[in-house]
Amino acid sequence: MATESISSVHRKTTLSDIATGCGVSRATVSLVLRGSPLVNKLTRAKVEKELRRQNYVYNRAAANLRRRSSSSIALILNDLANPFFAEFASGVDERLGEAGYVTLLGSTGESIEREQAVLRSLIEHGPAGIILSPAEGSDVSHVLAAVGGQTPLLLFNREVGGNAPKAAHWDRLMLDNQRGARLATEHLIALGHRHIAFFGGHRDSSSCRERFAGYTEAMRAAGLLIKPHWRVECAPNRVDAVVQCPALFARSPAPTAAVCYNDAVALGLMLGLCQRGMQPGHDFALTGFDNIAEAALGVPPLTTLAVAPRERGRQAAELILQRLHEPLSAPRYIIAPVQLMVRASSYTLPTT
Amino acid sequence: MATESISSVHRKTTLSDIATGCGVSRATVSLVLRGSPLVNKLTRAKVEKELRRQNYVYNRAAANLRRRSSSSIALILNDLANPFFAEFASGVDERLGEAGYVTLLGSTGESIEREQAVLRSLIEHGPAGIILSPAEGSDVSHVLAAVGGQTPLLLFNREVGGNAPKAAHWDRLMLDNQRGARLATEHLIALGHRHIAFFGGHRDSSSCRERFAGYTEAMRAAGLLIKPHWRVECAPNRVDAVVQCPALFARSPAPTAAVCYNDAVALGLMLGLCQRGMQPGHDFALTGFDNIAEAALGVPPLTTLAVAPRERGRQAAELILQRLHEPLSAPRYIIAPVQLMVRASSYTLPTT
DNA sequence: TCTGCTGATTGGAACGATCCAAATGTAACC
DNA sequence: GGTTACATTTGGATCGTTCCAATCAGCAGA
Numbered sequence: 001m002a003t004e005s006i007s008s009v010h011r012k013t014t015l016s017d018i019a020t021g022c023g024v025s026r027a028t029v030s031l032v033l034r035g036s037p038l039v040n041k042l043t044r045a046k047v048e049k050e051l052r053r054q055n056y057v058y059n060r061a062a063a064n065l066r067r068r069s070s071s072s073i074a075l076i077l078n079d080l081a082n083p084f085f086a087e088f089a090s091g092v093d094e095r096l097g098e099a100g101y102v103t104l105l106g107s108t109g110e111s112i113e114r115e116q117a118v119l120r121s122l123i124e125h126g127p128a129g130i131i132l133s134p135a136e137g138s139d140v141s142h143v144l145a146a147v148g149g150q151t152p153l154l155l156f157n158r159e160v161g162g163n164a165p166k167a168a169h170w171d172r173l174m175l176d177n178q179r180g181a182r183l184a185t186e187h188l189i190a191l192g193h194r195h196i197a198f199f200g201g202h203r204d205s206s207s208c209r210e211r212f213a214g215y216t217e218a219m220r221a222a223g224l225l226i227k228p229h230w231r232v233e234c235a236p237n238r239v240d241a242v243v244q245c246p247a248l249f250a251r252s253p254a255p256t257a258a259v260c261y262n263d264a265v266a267l268g269l270m271l272g273l274c275q276r277g278m279q280p281g282h283d284f285a286l287t288g289f290d291n292i293a294e295a296a297l298g299v300p301p302l303t304t305l306a307v308a309p310r311e312r313g314r315q316a317a318e319l320i321l322q323r324l325h326e327p328l329s330a331p332r333y334i335i336a337p338v339q340l341m342v343r344a345s346s347y348t349l350p351t352t
Numbered sequence: 353m354a355t356e357s358i359s360s361v362h363r364k365t366t367l368s369d370i371a372t373g374c375g376v377s378r379a380t381v382s383l384v385l386r387g388s389p390l391v392n393k394l395t396r397a398k399v400e401k402e403l404r405r406q407n408y409v410y411n412r413a414a415a416n417l418r419r420r421s422s423s424s425i426a427l428i429l430n431d432l433a434n435p436f437f438a439e440f441a442s443g444v445d446e447r448l449g450e451a452g453y454v455t456l457l458g459s460t461g462e463s464i465e466r467e468q469a470v471l472r473s474l475i476e477h478g479p480a481g482i483i484l485s486p487a488e489g490s491d492v493s494h495v496l497a498a499v500g501g502q503t504p505l506l507l508f509n510r511e512v513g514g515n516a517p518k519a520a521h522w523d524r525l526m527l528d529n530q531r532g533a534r535l536a537t538e539h540l541i542a543l544g545h546r547h548i549a550f551f552g553g554h555r556d557s558s559s560c561r562e563r564f565a566g567y568t569e570a571m572r573a574a575g576l577l578i579k580p581h582w583r584v585e586c587a588p589n590r591v592d593a594v595v596q597c598p599a600l601f602a603r604s605p606a607p608t609a610a611v612c613y614n615d616a617v618a619l620g621l622m623l624g625l626c627q628r629g630m631q632p633g634h635d636f637a638l639t640g641f642d643n644i645a646e647a648a649l650g651v652p653p654l655t656t657l658a659v660a661p662r663e664r665g666r667q668a669a670e671l672i673l674q675r676l677h678e679p680l681s682a683p684r685y686i687i688a689p690v691q692l693m694v695r696a697s698s699y700t701l702p703t704t
Numbered sequence: 705t706c707t708g709c710t711g712a713t714t715g716g717a718a719c720g721a722t723c724c725a726a727a728t729g730t731a732a733c734c
Numbered sequence: 735g736g737t738t739a740c741a742t743t744t745g746g747a748t749c750g751t752t753c754c755a756a757t758c759a760g761c762a763g764a
Binding site for chain 1: 713
Binding site: 012055057058059060061062064065071072075080081082083085086087089090093094097100102103104105106107109114117118121122123124125126148150238239267268271274293294297299310 | 364407409410411412413414416417423424427432433434435437438439441442445446449452454455456457458459461466469470473474475476477478500502590591619620623626645646649651662
């Protein structure tokens with residue numbers, strides 16, 4: 001026993017070590033490992049004892065090489081540090097783990113160059129599939145060049161630019177951005193607001209475009225006009241939202257409510273309003289998007305749209321697993337529903 | 353060209369395909385791939401052209417098998433959904449990517465059983481090293497049993513239970529919890545506070561014990577007594593902190609300030625104080641720990657301890673890379689410094 | 705004894721790369 | 735021409751597993 005632990009410092013024990021160790025062939029040991037019903041009970045017991053004795057660890061890479069299969073799935077995110085994606089990743093990993101897959105992680109930090117590099121690096125490890133939340137401005141042809149048409153790919157959260165050639169029949173899982181923003185806008189309209197702004201986000205982001213579309217849809221349906229200065233762009237974070245807040249009130253008529261691009265922006269806007277002496281939820285109503293943890297606990301609590309990122313993660317994993325199971329079925333395009341969470345930031349009627 | 357893209361649907365192109373495709377041996381192609389100076393310029397050009405033509409992708413798994421090396425590192429976290437760890441993971445992945453490694457992700461969700469399963473699963477993929485932030489209550493012998501003494505392991509953030517045998521000479525990267533809490537406490541004392549509570553966290557968590565130790569250290573050094581009811585335990589989240597808030601004021605003398613286990617708890621306590629009609633930062637001072645994004649932007653902004661999780665991630669990656677480079681050097685034990693960020697939640701003197 | 709059959713086991717060739725020793729071609733020198 | 739030196743190239747074994755066809759032992763039936 002002592003001998004084993006010393007020798008094991010030098011070289012990992014392999015199938016053959018076990019085989020010679022208990023006087024059977026490699027093939028038999030392999031069968032035991034995979035729980036084949038072909039092997040005799042007694043030999044199975046003998047082999048398993050030896051496996052424990054030498055404390056053998058399976059070399060999945062070698063097995064995958066021979067079987068021309070893979071047991072990993074690549075998860076590439078544009079911003080892992082963002083809690084939304086962190087929770088998503090957590091869900092993905094959870095579901096993949098259940099299915100016996102391992103997650104290859106890659107974070108691109110919104111850089112297209114890094115996305116290329118990460119894709120190229122991960123693809124060399126031969127993942128069975130890829131879940132990709134593309135960086136802003138990512139392009140079909142670039143992604144396709146890096147991954148090649150072989151590996152199944154699931155696009156999450158964002159579309160990629162460039163008109164997709166038929167070759168790329170990727171699955172897609174998106175959030176219902178447009179409907180979400182429409183719901184929020186309708187909610188504000190129902191409360192009596194007429195001057196409603198759309199605050200935050202960048203025009204070149206697809207999710208922002210979709211949310212803006214939902215907002216305009218609701219406004220148009222209610223017969224409300226949108227003043228140009230009610231569309232204020234800013235980076236999707238708190239700090240920039242605070243800075244851009246005054247732009248909302250630069251011209252009249254000033255809005256009495258705002259649909260914000262996401263929660264971070266909404267929380268920033270709240271802060272900006274406070275700095276102007278206004279009281280969010282009282283003399284100005286606003287909504288967010290994402291339902292991050294702090295949305296429910298702020299003062300006032302923020303009305304927002306829940307997207308259930310962990311569930312989306314599990315769903316993404318599920319979709320890619322299905323794809324592996326049926327490689328030839330038609331590509332799927334799923335728009336995950338979002339849910340309006342009404343809270344105090346939009347309770348009160350405007351004091352116009 | 354069309355032929356290639358069709359045939360490539362069936363089977364990945366390999367070294368031999370390239371070799372026969374341009375009339376050289378596999379060995380030569382291999383040399384080209386690895387940029388060896390041995391090959392002639394002309395043959396290199398010829399081979400590279402063929403590589404592009406067949407758009408070959410390197411099979412790193414096969415190479416690793418032969419070279420008995422690995423190009424991946426496992427990252428196992430007790431709670432990926434936590435922004436602190438998400439940012440840490442982001443830093444790890446960033447640094448590992450630079451070094452040409454790929455990150456194998458595993459999230460345990462604070463479950464020891466899952467930790468075992470995840471470790472066992474990931475180790476089969478033969479990572480070159482492991483970065484582990486253990487689940488609460490994780491044990492040396494369990495971890496050791498799962499990973500075997502072979503693979504270098506870096507312990508992050510938490511110690512594991514059980515007295516470590518000499519066999520496990522793991523590197524460790526910890527946060528300076530004790531000093532952090534001591535700094536916060538000293539800061540409150542310097543502001544004039546005498547009745548200071550320690551709020552939140554669980555006694556069985558090692559980081560909580562360390563922070564509590566820093567608090568008592570500072571109190572003792574200042575000659576201040578600690579009343580038993582100033583130590584209030586609660587789960588490390590906002591919701592439970594709100595619930596437990598009244599316990600602080602159940603008996604007199606009531607504290608005028610509190611050192612909180614972390615930011616989440618501190619933000620919850622703020623909320624709880626507001627519900628009691630108190631004004632955090634004005635008639636009660638408090639500090640957090642972690643410096644999460646919302647700490648700076650709350651009302652009032654929260655005094656807390658910055659731990660720079662992304663930097664810690666890069667550092668962890670760096671440490672494990674160094675370990676791979678020098679497998680035999682003495683195990684390292686690094687305690688990362690934390691930095692006190694003084695903000696409005698602790699500006700004012702108590703109104704006693 | 706021979707044949708057929710079932711249940712267990714096995715040797716050897718893969719998988720796609722790398723390593724190594726040996727072979728090849730070319731130029732240079734005596 | 736023969737020897738040496740150098741720059742390139744290469745066949746075959748190998749990493750640790752799985753696949754496949756072949757083998758083997760044991761037993762029943764003729």
